[in-house]
Amino acid sequence: MKATVYVTIKQNVLDPQGAAVEGALHSMGFQEVGKVRIGKYLEFELDTTDRLEAEQRVTLMCEKLLANTVIEDYRFELEG
Amino acid sequence: MKATVYVTIKQNVLDPQGAAVEGALHSMGFQEVGKVRIGKYLEFELDTTDRLEAEQRVTLMCEKLLANTVIEDYRFELEG
Structure with missing residues (x-):
């Protein structure tokens, strides 16, 4: 079975990496970009x-290691 | 319009972050996990x-900043 996990920073938490990328995109001429948020993607x-x-195990992995649930949300998909 | 970009390390390129997470999961008792690959997820x-x-602009952003196309692949979705 294949698992795909998405870990994203919660809506109300500052995302300095996203802000940096947004600034870089603006300075490169991509002025139409806003609200950049960066997360992790695991397969x-x-x-x-x-x-x-599998669902129970992946939930445990996310809670214990893959996501910092204080500031991050996670969701996952299972295939096969 | 909302864009979601996935940046992943190419199949044949070593992923040391993925290897570290795989080792950590094994040492925590999640022996069933293998082939961990870690990428970035941007919204x-x-x-x-x-x-x-939008498609042309996001492609440009990926090529110029968001992905290192020597070692990374990217794909994206547009909504709205």
């Missing part, structure tokens, strides 16, 4: 065929 | 309603 294989178990 | 607003123009 991995899971050696299991049990979808429910 | 931003585009002040335009012309879809074709």
